[in-house]
Amino acid sequence: MLTLDLHPTGRHFLQIPGPSPVPDRILRALSLPTIDHRGPEFGALGRKVLAGLGDVFKTRHPVVVYPSSGTGAWEGALVNTLSPGDHVLMFETGHFASLWAKLAARLGLQTEVLSWQGHDEHLPAAAGWRRGVDAALIERRLREDTAHRIKAVCVVHNETSTGVTSDIAAVRRAIDAAQHPALFMVDTISGLASADYRHDEWGVDVTVSGSQKGLMLPPGIGFNAVSPKALEASKKATLLRSYFAWDEIVAMNKDGYWPYTPNTNLLYGLSESLDMLAAEGLPQVFARHRRWAGGVRAAVQAWGLPIQCADAAVYSPVLTGVITPPGVDADALRRLIHERFDLSLGTGLGKVKGRMFRIGHLGDSNDLTLVATIAGCEMGMKIAGIELAASGVEAAMAYFAEHAAARPVAPAA
Numbered sequence: 001m002l003t004l005d006l007h008p009t010g011r012h013f014l015q016i017p018g019p020s021p022v023p024d025r026i027l028r029a030l031s032l033p034t035i036d037h038r039g040p041e042f043g044a045l046g047r048k049v050l051a052g053l054g055d056v057f058k059t060r061h062p063v064v065v066y067p068s069s070g071t072g073a074w075e076g077a078l079v080n081t082l083s084p085g086d087h088v089l090m091f092e093t094g095h096f097a098s099l100w101a102k103l104a105a106r107l108g109l110q111t112e113v114l115s116w117q118g119h120d121e122h123l124p125a126a127a128g129w130r131r132g133v134d135a136a137l138i139e140r141r142l143r144e145d146t147a148h149r150i151k152a153v154c155v156v157h158n159e160t161s162t163g164v165t166s167d168i169a170a171v172r173r174a175i176d177a178a179q180h181p182a183l184f185m186v187d188t189i190s191g192l193a194s195a196d197y198r199h200d201e202w203g204v205d206v207t208v209s210g211s212q213k214g215l216m217l218p219p220g221i222g223f224n225a226v227s228p229k230a231l232e233a234s235k236k237a238t239l240l241r242s243y244f245a246w247d248e249i250v251a252m253n254k255d256g257y258w259p260y261t262p263n264t265n266l267l268y269g270l271s272e273s274l275d276m277l278a279a280e281g282l283p284q285v286f287a288r289h290r291r292w293a294g295g296v297r298a299a300v301q302a303w304g305l306p307i308q309c310a311d312a313a314v315y316s317p318v319l320t321g322v323i324t325p326p327g328v329d330a331d332a333l334r335r336l337i338h339e340r341f342d343l344s345l346g347t348g349l350g351k352v353k354g355r356m357f358r359i360g361h362l363g364d365s366n367d368l369t370l371v372a373t374i375a376g377c378e379m380g381m382k383i384a385g386i387e388l389a390a391s392g393v394e395a396a397m398a399y400f401a402e403h404a405a406a407r408p409v410a411p412a413a
Contacts, residue, residue, distance in 0.1 A: 015360050017346050019212035019219055023216055037258070046258070050063060056193055064226060067263040070187075070210030073223055075244055078107055078185075079244055080234045087109075087110045089138065091115065093155075094129050095129075095350035112150075114134070151183065153184050154185045155168070164311070166314065172184060192209040194286070217273055289317035292362075293318070299395050303381070308320075308352070324355060328386060343373060359374075378392050
C-alpha cells in the first residue's frame, strides 16, 4: 500500500525559542559541497569563523567550537576548569539552569543551588522562575565562603524556559565585591546574537552557547568562550576530559583546524551567519529583537494573560512566555494550534509544564511572521473557549506601526 508523506501548503511556522527558523541564505551555504577538513580551503574557513566569533562574543580570547549541542558546551565548561568534588554555586532561574546543575552533579561536582524565595500568585510551585538572577544573594553567599571552597559561579543569561534575562555585569560586580576568586561561567545559549552580551567587558571566564538560536543555524555546534583565567584553571583541573579538552583544540585553531573531524557544512552556515550579523551590525540586531519582543508582549497584554517574566526590566528579547488561564492545559492548546494552523509554539518545561507556552521571536522572522503567529495563537485560544480581553493581533499591528524598524545605514561612498 502506497503511503504519502503529506505536508501542508505554505511554510511551517516554527515559533519556538530555538531551534530558530533558518534563513534561506544560510540553508544555501549548508548545501555547498563538503571539502577536505585538512586542506587549505578549510583552514581559511576555520580562521574566518573563529575571528568572527570573537566579534559576536565580544572577546579577544579563544572561542572553542564543538560539534555538539549546547549541553556538550555546558560539559566542556565544567570539565576543563574543575576537579572532582569541587563546590559550584548555581542560581535557579528556570528549567535550563536546573539542568546545568543536574549535569554538574552527574560529573561529580558538589552543586549548591540558590533561588528566589516567596509566593507567586500564578505559579506558586515555581516562584523563582519569573525573575532573573539575584546578584545580591550571590554576593552574600560568597562573603560567607571565607575559605573559598566555592570554585565557580554559574548563571544563565537568557533563560529559554521562561523568557527572563539576567544582569550578567551585576553578577560580576557581586563576585568582585565579595573579593572571591571563583570562576564565573555564563550560559547564553539563547541570548547570543539576539541580546547584548559582552564576554570580556563583563568579566566572564567561560561563556557557553550554541548554534540554533540567535546564530540562526540548525543545532549541532556548541561554544565555549574562554578567559585567560579559565585557561590557567584548565591546567590544574582534574575532571576527566578528552573530546571536550580545550588544549588541543586551541592549539590547532591557530591554523584554522580542529583535532577531530569538524561539522564542515555547519561551519559554512556559521560563516554565512557571521557575515549577516556583521552586515546588519550587532546594535541593530539587538534593537530588532527588542522591537519584535515589544510587539509580541503588546499582544499578550491585550489578551489579558500574564507574561511568565514578572519583572518588565528583564523581559527577554528572544521569547515571551504566556501563562494560560487556570484550568487550561497549555500543551493541549499548543497541539490544537499546531494541528489547525501548522504553527509550533514552545512548551512549558519542568515546573511550568502545562501552565504556559512560549512564543519565539528570533531567527528568520519579520513583523508579518509575528503578526501571523499571534493570529494563530489567538484563533487557537478562541477555538479552545478561552475568553480574551481584546485582540492581540490588533495590538501587535499597532505596536509595529508605531515603532518603525530601523533601516541599515548605507556605507559612505
